[in-house]
Amino acid sequence: MASIIVIGAGVIGASVAYRLAQAGLAQGGASVTVLEATRIGAGTSGTSFAWVNSHGKTPRAYHDLNVAGMKAHAALRHEFAATPWLHLNGSLEWADEAGQAEQHRRFERLRDWGYAAEWISAAQLRELAPDIDPAAVGDAPVAWFPEEGWVDPVVYAHSMLAAARRLGARVEIGARVERVELRSGRVTGVTMADGRMQGADLVVNCTGRWADDAGFDPALRIPLAPTAGLLAFTPPVAVGLERLLKAPGCDIRPDGAGRLLVCRNDDEFDPATAPRPSVDLPEMRELLRRARAILPAIGPVELEAVRLGIRALPRDSYSAVGLLPQVEGYYAAVTHSGVTLAAVLGAAVADEVLRGATRPELATFRPARFFG
Ligand SMILES: Cc1cc2nc3c(=O)[nH]c(=O)nc-3n(C[C@H](O)[C@H](O)[C@H](O)COP(=O)(O)OP(=O)(O)OC[C@H]3O[C@@H](n4cnc5c(N)ncnc54)[C@H](O)[C@@H]3O)c2cc1C
Incomplete structure (x- = not known):
């Protein structure tokens, strides 16, 4: 044996x-x-941040591996009676003017590679994420990735x-x-x-x-x-968010028990010199301010915790x-x-x-x- x-x-x-x-x-x-x-x-x-995706993964072999990862997670629904860790509810993305050309290029590449992606209207956005303040999105094109999500x-x-x-x-x-x-x-x-x-x-x-x-x-x-990233957690808030959001300078997803997890998922610090995680860091306060501008129902809360994650790169x-x-x-x-x-x-x-x-x-x- x-x-x-x-x-x-x-x-x-x-x-x-x-x-x-x-x-x-x-x-x-x-x-x-x-x-x-x-x-x-x-x-x-x-x-x-635990975003299940193949959004920006290149070259093709790495993209395909990540898509296989998304499918393997989804298939666990047929294997386990309950999958409380799995939240493949789709994700929404919009960019500021400076980022829109890159967003379009990525979107086209993903569509060419057969990835589920579509541009949606303001009415569809309201249906998918009613708590987003439309003013925070303005007239930015919004992309919807129905097969993405996150895992706890x-x-x-x-x-x-x-x-x-x-x-x-x-x-x-x-x-x-x-x-x-x-x-x-x-x-x-x-x-x-x-x-x-x-x-x-x-x-x-x-x-x-x-x-x-x-x-x-x-x-x-x-x-x-390895590189490091900072993750900010709100206390439980009265926001009815069910999707992962990629907004300019701010990524947001639910984290269970009413909490939201907010970060800049592509931020990379040197682990040796990364800031000591604290709710008082100015960049974490700014992150909360941005999240609140998108989801005003967050209200006047302070962050509950900030954690440093080190990537296994x-x-x-x-x-x-x-x-x-x-x-x-x-x-x-x-x-x-x-x-x-x-x-x-x-x-x-x-x-x-x-x-x-x-x-x-x-x-x-x-x-x-x-x-x-
Ligand atoms: C800020 C941040 C954002 C991220 N965002 C995403 C994302 O959006 N989507 C995504 O897919 N991935 C994301 N990742 C990456 C993802 O989280 C990691 O790739 C994944 O968690 C790695 O899991 P692991 O099991 O390999 O490592 P770990 O979770 O680190 O597990 C390794 C385990 O090994 C144990 N160990 C180490 N040495 C020994 C030893 N000698 N003896 C016994 N045990 C030992 C440790 O205690 C640890 O529990 C992110 C990472 C970070 C830091």
């Missing part, structure tokens, strides 16, 4: 564990253990891990992997921070932004170039998914856009690891490219 260790319980590790446990059970043998250093969603998955990453990761456990996987929380053990170029297991050793035939690295941890052998590290910004070339028995699944990609990568990794498949959609995203 193959014994597999998955390191990390973010959206990627949880998806991989679920599909491995499922495929292992179907094939009558694979033991799956998830080892998570702190807690579910403690990493980037707990501080993500922590609810998703928790649900995938619970499903994995039902299928026989073991999930250890507070279990930090100190070292991956190698013998003659082959992975034999891991040593934990508490000194325990656990043997394995295969280790799957789902540690996200820790995938270049200096504690790992250099042959096992995925080179990263492989050095060339594309996913790194596959076996590492210089060792045997070590597979990496490390990526930005991991919320969009989680469901499809879980299935793809299980397919490759347990069924011996080679998934063509991953061909250009192999970690081998970093190990020339």
